[in-house]
Amino acid sequence: xxxxxxxxxxxxxxxxxxxxxxxxxxxxxxxxxxxxxxxxxxxxxxxxxxxxxxxxxxxxxxxxxxxxxxxxxxxxxxxxxxxxxxxxxxxxxxxxxxxxxxxxxxxxxxxxxxxxxxxxxxxxxxxxxxxxxxxxxxxxxxxxxxxxxxxxxxxxxxxxxxxxxxxxxxxxxxxxxxxxxxxxxxxxxxxxxxxxxxxxxxxxxxxxxxxxxxxxxxxxxxxxxxxxxxxxxxxxxxxxxxxxxxxxxxxxxxxxxxxxxxxxxxxxxxxxxxxxxxxxxxxxxxxxxxxxxxxxxxxxxxxxxxxxxxxxxxxxxxxxxxxxxxxxxxxxxx
Amino acid sequence: xxxxxxxxxxxxxxxxxxxxxxxxxxxxxxxxxxxxxxxxxxxxxxxxxxxxxxxxxxxxxxxxxxxxxxxxxxxxxxxxxxxxxxxxxxxxxxxxxxxxxxxxxxxxxxxxxxxxxxxxxxxxxxxxxxxxxxxxxxxxxxxxxxxxxxxxxxxxxxxxxxxxxxxxxxxxxxxxxxxxxxxxxxxxxxxxxxxxxxxxxxxxxxxxxxxxxxxxxxxxxxxxxxxxxxxxxxxxxxxxxxxxxxxxxxxxxxxxxxxxxxxxxxxxxxxxxxxxxxxxxxxxxxxxxxxxxxxxxxxxxxxxxxxxxxxxxxxxxxxxxxxxxxxxxxxxxx
Numbered sequence: 001x002x003x004x005x006x007x008x009x010x011x012x013x014x015x016x017x018x019x020x021x022x023x024x025x026x027x028x029x030x031x032x033x034x035x036x037x038x039x040x041x042x043x044x045x046x047x048x049x050x051x052x053x054x055x056x057x058x059x060x061x062x063x064x065x066x067x068x069x070x071x072x073x074x075x076x077x078x079x080x081x082x083x084x085x086x087x088x089x090x091x092x093x094x095x096x097x098x099x100x101x102x103x104x105x106x107x108x109x110x111x112x113x114x115x116x117x118x119x120x121x122x123x124x125x126x127x128x129x130x131x132x133x134x135x136x137x138x139x140x141x142x143x144x145x146x147x148x149x150x151x152x153x154x155x156x157x158x159x160x161x162x163x164x165x166x167x168x169x170x171x172x173x174x175x176x177x178x179x180x181x182x183x184x185x186x187x188x189x190x191x192x193x194x195x196x197x198x199x200x201x202x203x204x205x206x207x208x209x210x211x212x213x214x215x216x217x218x219x220x221x222x223x224x225x226x227x228x229x230x231x232x233x234x235x236x237x238x239x240x241x242x243x244x245x246x247x248x249x250x251x252x253x254x255x256x257x258x259x260x261x262x263x264x265x266x267x268x269x270x271x272x273x274x275x276x277x278x279x280x281x282x283x284x285x286x287x288x289x290x291x292x293x294x295x296x297x298x299x300x301x302x303x304x305x306x307x308x309x310x311x312x313x314x315x316x317x318x319x320x321x322x323x324x325x326x327x328x329x330x331x332x333x334x
Numbered sequence: 335x336x337x338x339x340x341x342x343x344x345x346x347x348x349x350x351x352x353x354x355x356x357x358x359x360x361x362x363x364x365x366x367x368x369x370x371x372x373x374x375x376x377x378x379x380x381x382x383x384x385x386x387x388x389x390x391x392x393x394x395x396x397x398x399x400x401x402x403x404x405x406x407x408x409x410x411x412x413x414x415x416x417x418x419x420x421x422x423x424x425x426x427x428x429x430x431x432x433x434x435x436x437x438x439x440x441x442x443x444x445x446x447x448x449x450x451x452x453x454x455x456x457x458x459x460x461x462x463x464x465x466x467x468x469x470x471x472x473x474x475x476x477x478x479x480x481x482x483x484x485x486x487x488x489x490x491x492x493x494x495x496x497x498x499x500x501x502x503x504x505x506x507x508x509x510x511x512x513x514x515x516x517x518x519x520x521x522x523x524x525x526x527x528x529x530x531x532x533x534x535x536x537x538x539x540x541x542x543x544x545x546x547x548x549x550x551x552x553x554x555x556x557x558x559x560x561x562x563x564x565x566x567x568x569x570x571x572x573x574x575x576x577x578x579x580x581x582x583x584x585x586x587x588x589x590x591x592x593x594x595x596x597x598x599x600x601x602x603x604x605x606x607x608x609x610x611x612x613x614x615x616x617x618x619x620x621x622x623x624x625x626x627x628x629x630x631x632x633x634x635x636x637x638x639x640x641x642x643x644x645x646x647x648x649x650x651x652x653x654x655x656x657x658x659x660x661x662x663x664x665x666x667x668x
Contacts, residue, residue, distance in 0.1 A: 002435040012438065012461050019442050020449070020456040026422060028457075035457030037422055037475070040374065048473055050426040050462045088360060088371055092384040092471050097668045101336040104346065108353050115354070122354040123362075123369030126384045127346050129668060132466045137426050139382055139473035141371070334431045334463060 005334040012334070028150055031239075033081035033224060036148050044087075045142035047078035053133040061176040064103045066201045067136065068110025074226070075140040076118050076205035077279040081224040083149050083214040084142035086120035086207065092137040094130030107136075118207055149214065149283070154221035154240035158284035158308040161293075163209055164300040165199070165254040166229055167268055170275025172200025174264065192256035203279040209298050210281060216292040217285035225280045227327075230273040232282045233314045234327040240284075246306030246325070248318045274328045284308050339668040346668070362484055365573075367415040367558060370482050378421075379476035381412035387467040395510040398437045400535045401470070402444025408560065409474040410452050410539035411613040415558040417483050417548040418476035420454035420541070426471040428464030441470075452541055483548065483617070488555035488574035492618035492642040495627075497543055498634040499533070499588040500563055501602055504609025506534025508598065526590035537613040543632050544615060550626040551619040559614045561661075564607040566616045567648045568661040574618075580640030580659070582652045608662045618642050 004012060013031055022029035027043065028036040034045035051057055051071055062070075072089060079086050091111060095104060104127075115122050120140060175197060205224075213219060221240055223232045229251065237244045253268040261268045280300070293302050306317075316325040338346060347365055356363035361377065362370040368379035385391055385405055396404075406423060413420050425445060429438060438461075449456050454474060488494075509531060539558075547553060555574055557566045563585065571578045587602040595602045614634070627636050640651075650659040 003431075004429065004433050004435050004438055005431050007435060009461060015439065016442060016456075016459065016461075019439075019446055022457070023455070026455055026457050029455070030458050032458075035422060035424065037457070039376070039421075039477075042373070044378075044421075044475070046422060046424050046458060046473075046475055048424040048426050048458060048460050048471070050428055050460045050469075050471060052428055052462055052464055054465055055463050087373075087378075088369060088380060090369065090380050090382040090473060092382050094384055094386055094469065095338065097337075097339050099338050101338050101341060104338055105349065105353075108350060112353055121357070121360055121363070122350075123356070123360055123371070124364055124366075124380060124382060125350065126382050126471075127343060127350075128384045128386055129389050130386050130467070130469070131388055133464070135384075135428065135464070135469060137382070137384060137460075137471040137473075139380070139424060139471075141378070141380055141475060143373075 009334050032151050033078040034084065034142065034148070043144045043148050045079055045082055045084045045144065045148060046139065047075050048137065048139040049075045051136045053135065061179070062201060064106040065110035068107040069114045069202055071136045071138050072111055072114040072120065073203050073205050074279060075138045076120060076207060077224040077226070079140055079142035080205045080207045080210040081222050081281060082144065083210045083219065083222065084144040086118055087141045087143050088121050088123040089115070089138055089140045091122055091125040092128070093125065094128050094135040096131065097129050118205060149219050149222045151221055151223050151236050152239040154236050154242050154284040154308045156242055156308050156310045157287060158220055159287050159290060159304050160244055160246060160284050160306040160308060161302055161304045162252055162280055162282055163206055163213060163302050164278065164280030165252055166225055166278045166280050167257050167272035167275050168196045168199035168254060169203065169277040170271045171257055171260045172196040175260070176200065192259040195256040196260055200277065203277065205279060206281050206300055209300050212296055212298070213283065216295045217289045219283045219285045222281055222283040225278045225282050227276045228274045229282065230314070230325050231327040233325065236282065236284065237312065237314050241312065243309040243311030244306060244314045245309060245322070246316050248316055250303065250305045252301055252303040343668050366485050367412040368418065368476065368482070377478045377482050379413055379416055379418045379478065379482060380473065381409050382471065382473040383409045385470045387469065395513070396535055398440040399444035402441040403448045403536055405470045405472050406445055406448040406454065407537050407539050408613060409472045410454060410541060411558040411560070413474055413476035414539045414541045414544040415556050415615060416478065417544045417553065417556065418478040420452060421475045421477050422455050422457040423449070423472055423474045425456055425459040426462070427459065428462050428469040430465065431463050452539060483553050483556045485555055485557050485570050486573040488570050488576050488618040488642045490576055490642050490644045491621060492554055493621050493624060493638050494578055494580060494618050494640040494642060495636055495638045496586055496614055496616055497540055497547060497636050498612065498614030499586060500559055500612045500614050501591050501606035501609050502530045502533035502588060503537065503611040504605045505591055505594045506530040509594070510534065526593040529590040530594055534611065537611065539613060540615050540634055543634050546630055546632070547617065550629045551623045553617045553619045556615060556617040559612045559616050561610045562608045563616065564648070564659050565661040567659065570616065570618065571646065571648050575646065577643040577645030578640060578648045579643060579656070580650050582650055584637065584639045586635055586637040
């Protein structure tokens with residue numbers, strides 16, 4: 001009997017995409033950040049994410065408020081990846097029946113904080129008993145007045161860029177895990193530590209940034225970096241049927257990440273390529289708009305990391321030459 | 335420390351409704367079958383439902399195909415409860431990593447069968463590892479060209495009616511549990527058994543029926559019967575700030591349910607009032623349209639069970655007189 005782990009998470013997604021082909025008003029179905037539904041002069045976006053205790057989060061170091069915040073933030077990041085705007089969200093929460101009421105209310109308050117910050121009202125949900133582990137499922141409905149940006153739109157000649165920082169979330173997770181093992185949670189003894197821990201526990205979706213970037217750069221393809229840069233580069237290359245070449249020394253490595261890596265003997269580029277949950281954006285756009293980057297004034301840095309060519313696959317230029325860059329993730333479900 | 339079970343599932347929903355009030359385009363939020371979002375000349379509906387192994391389903395007697403089918407059907411029933419039409423659905427599935435691929439594919443095929451039958455394409459999802467129990471979360475986006483029917487619209491003078499049969503699902507669950515305990519799954523030795531087992535394992539949402547009923551009867555309030563008739567009557571009475579009086583001997587008891595109750599020494603009315611997961615519809619409509627019921631020709635029987643009056647609460651007329659009918663459910667989460 002074949003097991004699910006024999007084909008893996010992405011193999012499974014391909015099986016599902018075959019079982020549920022898109023037709024009619026559905027402009028994009030299984031296999032992109034959001035589903036896209038065309039109605040009148042609007043495009044609606046739908047995305048759903050499940051978070052499971054001990055798989056996606058660890059209550060030894062994630063507080064319920066932050067769990068609530070992050071649960072919504074990660075789904076909003078999928079809306080950002082299509083340059084959409086959030087309309088509303090529904091949330092399912094599964095908890096053991098002996099859980100403290102404050103846990104659930106703190107979770108709801110975290111959810112509300114994120115909901116208010118990004119103008120995405122929570123309009124419904126389902127609260128159920130989960131006999132063992134806690135789970136959260138968030139579905140966000142988004143919208144766009146123009147055709148949403150898919151993973152499949154990259155064109156040879158496009159530049160490849162990253163908005164935001166990458167690798168920090170993975171570093172934060174390493175730090176939290178070690179502190180959790182040591183039984184202490186004093187993490188802010190150095191400024192860099194607080195920054196990378198916040199990157200992991202409270203990611204911010206780049207919603208307004210995505211819209212502004214699209215306006216300035218006419219983005220052709222976009223994806224949010226939830227599984228590490230190498231994995232996302234491969235998704236765009238595969239879906240767009242193009243080759244992507246990036247340069248290792250252009251990958252944006254933040255100062256806090258550099259400091260962490262020095263102290264923890266890690267390679268920052270590896271954390272950026274294979275680490276997940278950054279919720280930065282990876283996108284491609286026509287070279288001709290490159291000078292418009294200066295119009296995009298926001299906190300998240302915009303970094304050009306490479307270019308799109310004819311061909312297939314992803315390559316990385318290092319000081320030792322060009323080599324293939326397969327999808328490598330620090331985390332797979334199956 | 336207060337525990338979640340101290341306030342119960344409905345207490346928790348009230349807390350959430352306070353934390354997340356509705357504003358602007360959101361016409362209905364937490365506390366109805368679907369959220370309602372107004373956009374242009376359309377109303378969009380959003381509903382989410384989680385199903386957990388050993389809480390909502392038991393794999394000793396529910397096959398993955400039927401689990402897939404039912405997962406979507408129960409959310410579609412929420413769309414039916416607002417007389418809406420499904421647009422698309424997204425599905426999260428959490429399974430252990432050693433699960434057989436066939437389990438997941440059979441689940442997807444059940445989902446697809448229901449998806450095709452009710453014209454609700456599956457457009458996305460999330461497949462994650464769940465270390466212990468299997469869980470499913472389905473979110474359905476629906477739409478309506480007219481203002482959706484809420485629980486809060488019942489008016490004194492309305493008649494109260496049920497579309498479909500009630501109590502059978504609970505009977506099916508009792509039967510399956512006993513068969514499962516006895517280690518045998520031969521359930522169709524009598525026709526009635528097959529019918530009630532199918533009612534439990536493969537409920538059908540009354541989508542087309544709801545739209546036709548609304549057209550014929552100008553429905554003022556509606557809810558789907560997922561928690562037993564008494565619970566749903568109390569929801570409508572409370573939200574609409576009215577009194578509802580029903581007559582015990584009008585409660586629709588199907589022939590298969592009667593046969594089951596005779597053999598299993600159960601009271602059919604009790605199963606109808608307190609049993610859940612029927613996915614029939616409970617609704618109220620102006621008396622003046624009563625004769626239009628004859629225009630509604632479909633399989634699900636339409637039965638008038640009572641009327642709406644000024645006041646508060648729910649009462650039931652039995653041969654012993656009128657008595658209050660509190661919300662009694664065979665199942666609560668906390």
